[in-house]
Amino acid sequence: MAAPKPHNEAQRLAELVDFAVLDTLPDPSLDVIVALASSILDVPIALVSLVDAERQWFKARVGLDACETDRESAFCAHAILDDEPLIVPNALEDPRFATNPLVVGDPKIRAYFGFPLIVGPDLRLGTLCAIDQKPRSITPAQIQHMKALAKIVVSQLEITRSTRDALALAEANEALNREADHARVILETMSEGVLIKNRIGKVVEANPSACRILGLSRDELLGMMVNDQRWQRVREDGTPYVPYEMPAMQVLRSGIPISNEVVGIPAADGSTKWLHLSASPLFEPFDETPSFVVSTFSDITHLKAQQEHLRDLSLKANAANAAKTQFLANMSHELRTPLNGVVGVTSALANTPLDDRQRRMVELIRSSGKDLERQLSDILDLTKVEAGELQLEAVPTDVGMILQEVVSLMSGACTQKKLELAFENKLPAKQLYLADPVRLRQIVTNLVSNAVKFTNAGRIAVSALPRVTGPGVTIHVEDTGIGFDEAQSQRLFERFSQADSSITRRFGGTGLGLAISKSLTELMGGTITAKSTPDVGSIFTLDLPLPLDRAVLSAPTAEDLDEICRDIPKNLRVLLVEDQVLNQQVFGFMMEPFGAEFFTATNGDEGVEAFETATFDIIFMDMQMPVKDGLAATREIRAIEAQTGAKPTPIIMLTANAGENHRREALAAGADLHVAKPVTQVAIGDAMRMALTTYGKLAQARA
Known part of the structure; x- marks a missing residue:
């Protein structure tokens, strides 16, 4: 029959674990004790048996090859229920053990004598036990001898535990010393300065980099307080810190780290040295407020100087760009006055009697004037975009009708070049969008005009359909023209640029059309992209998130x-x-x-x-x-x-x-x-x- 568990089994098992003796190597001193027990009782088998949750394990044994058995059949599981020894003269006559597998089978236990290993009040880890394979009893003197040996076993286990704890403590101290040495090496080799201050703001440690950056020796730094006159700190805006506002003191008060603070300190030459600083709290066990604060910092004076230089360059560049924009705006306005005279006189001249040669010359002047007017308009639009002065309208607009008008306008040019011009409108019938019709027409005209300009044979296809991801329109302009490669596409939408500089000479133009189209598209919240294969053709896609005109x-x-x-x-x-x-x-x-x-x-x-x-x-x-x-x-x-x-x-x-x-x-x-x-x-x-x-x-x- 299996033994019941002790009432304090959890505590007993915890104590057994704390001894850390299970499944360990043999202990010669315990081997001597079991040999002595075997001799005292004149039995073939003696054991130091430790009982855990599922088994009994033999720390020392004589006369038995097995090193453990299950707990259910263990005699020792019964012996640990009481401080007094368990004496079983004949197991076959004891109802608890008569059918036990260790009795009816090997090692054929007949007499069992178990002496508990008592490690505390009502706490027994196992037994010192003796086993005979024939029924017998033992004398009171033998019982006293075995009790004394059991106490020696417990003492030996306690000594082993104490020795192990001492060794562990020594190893822990050695590990701490190694870590302290490592930390000291790291501290001394760090390029960042490190200061450690105690809870009143006094410096208690400083690494070599801190001394170098601050221009003070370690002896000068140790013991310095935050209000020391040798390092009056200022903020980026030039205002001084009062002592309680300094990052380290803020961390000591709140226990919250501070990162990425820029602090200025006086340099030896009277200038300001700028530090990039962070501060973190250190807490002692059970303390709610920091005992120390660790400040780490690096010298960013050269970076600050570079930033100031770049800021000056940026201001100068912006001023130059603004001057250029203003110049272009003034020039485009000034040129419009004489241009208006040229266009007006040409128009009047065209209505007078002219022969065919004169009419061709007038038409040439008129066409050139129109081209010049368009180029001036592009420049004026560019200056408005750059100056942020271009205002877009949002009025009910029939996008399909605008596209149809642009296609119709370009049909003559396509006919002259023998190009097919196709238009497909997939927008909902009668759906109006809130848009700027003038600027939308300008963008689409630029795209279709470019397609016609750079296509010598084949077709131009314009299509429009609703956006997939929300209200608005997507417009495709596809051609079978000269195309461009990936490198050329990178600068396609840049101002005053074309895919190839030779194109300007071959085809004319300012190189502003696509740049202005891109700027106008972005002002509308949209995107314009291009895909192309040289000598095959191009597809320009205009995606505009236009609100529906729910008119x-x-x-x-x-x-x-x-x-x-x-x-x-x-x-x-x-x-x-x-x-x-x-x-x-x-x-x-x-x-x-x-x-x-x-x-x-x-x-x-x-x-x-x-x-x-x-x-x-x-x-x-x-x-x-x-x-x-x-x-x-x-x-x-x-x-x-x-x-x-x-x-x-x-x-x-x-x-x-x-x-x-x-x-x-x-x-x-x-x-x-x-x-x-x-x-x-x-x-x-x-x-x-x-x-x-x-x-x-x-x-x-x-x-």
């Missing part, structure tokens, strides 16, 4: 209702937020051709609640309602979408307020479109189609 939509008279219905998928879920019951009914009739599921809410609160509890493809929102108006409801819906990360639902504002200020209020609240009452089925259908297209839901719904 007041009128009923498009040229649009056929049946065509709109075919474009809009059936079974859309549409919510109308409208307080007038009559308007709800009218709207319901008007929605019938579109085959949508129609839901209503009578005020803004109900509309928001409906949005939170159901999913809709489109929301029509009346602007003026009781309880909560359409503007407030729209703002709340957009806030919920932003908070939850939900995809935006198209919101179309329906209102009798058709003024520009009302449109701006609707768009500012988050509406996508602003449709003025009274509305028609065509206007409603066109608004739905435009909203679904804008959010990419039209193709999704069809799929």
Whole structure:
């Protein structure tokens, strides 16, 4: 039968672990003790047995080859339950051990005598035990001898533990001394200066670099206080530190490290030496405030001087650039006056009777004047961009129409060079964007004009489509021209530069067109990129994040209702937020051709609640309602979408307020479109189609 565990088993096992004796090498002194025990009791087997959680392990043994057994069959597991020895004269007659595998099998235990190894009150690690293979008893004198030997075993274990602890302490001290030596070597060889101050700000240690940087000997530094007159410190702005504001004192007060502080100290020649300084606290065990502060610093005087020099150079360069910009602006303005005379007189001359030769000469003057005017405009635009004076408009703009106009304008030049000119417009029909039409036309004209200029055979292709990542347009201008390599592309958009300097002579131009196009594009928040293969062609991509012009939509008279219905998928879920019951009914009739599921809410609160509890493809929102108006409801819906990360639902504002200020209020609240009452089925259908297209839901719904 297995022995019960002692009531303090956890404490007993912890003590056993602290002795660190399990699975260690034999101890000759203990081997002598078990041999003596075997002789005293005249038994073939004697052991020093230690009982851990799962086994008994023999630290010393005589007469037995095994070094351990499981705890369940161990006689010693019973012996450690009491301070008195466990005497078993005949194991076959003891119900605890009669069927024990160590009794019925090897080593065929018959008599067992276990003397506990007592290391403290009610704490027994194991036993000094003796085993015979025939039933027998022992005398009281033998019991006393074995108790004395058990105490000697415990003393030997204690001595071993004490010796081990002393050795460990010695090793720890040696390791600390080695680490201190290493730290001292590191401290002495560091290029950064290091000062250690105690809690009152007195220097208690300084490394050689600190002495070199500060210009003081170690003896001079040791014992110095923070208010010492020999090192009055100043900030970068020149104001002096008072002692309690110095970084080291701040760290000692707060216990919080300070990094990257720039501190000035007086140099021997009367100038200021600048230090880059950090300070860290050191705490003694159990202290809440630092006992020391370690300050590390490096001399950055030369870096400060370089910074000042670079700052002066930058100011001079900016002044020179500003002077150049002003000069170019003045020159372009001054040249426009005589140029205006040339163009005006040429125009007047062209309207007088001329022969063919004279007309060609006038046309040549007129063409040259136009080229000069365009180049002056480029220079003037450049100066405005550099001076930050170029202001962009944001007005409703038909991008597709502008592109069509540019393509039409360039068609004559393409015809002359026998180039094919193609235009593909994939922008939503009638969708307007808030943009600067003049500058947009200027950019696209530059791109298409360049494509025509550098293409001698093949085609020019212009295409426009909605941006993938948000509202706006992406425009591609592709040609089969001379192209350019990677090295040339690096300077393609630089001012007064072209891909190849020979191009200026071959094709003409100032080299400002693409530079100005890039500047204008960036002012619009967009990007312009180019990909090209020499002698194959180029693709310029203009990506502009233009806001949608959710302008007041009128009923498009040229649009056929049946065509709109075919474009809009059936079974859309549409919510109308409208307080007038009559308007709800009218709207319901008007929605019938579109085959949508129609839901209503009578005020803004109900509309928001409906949005939170159901999913809709489109929301029509009346602007003026009781309880909560359409503007407030729209703002709340957009806030919920932003908070939850939900995809935006198209919101179309329906209102009798058709003024520009009302449109701006609707768009500012988050509406996508602003449709003025009274509305028609065509206007409603066109608004739905435009909203679904804008959010990419039209193709999704069809799929």
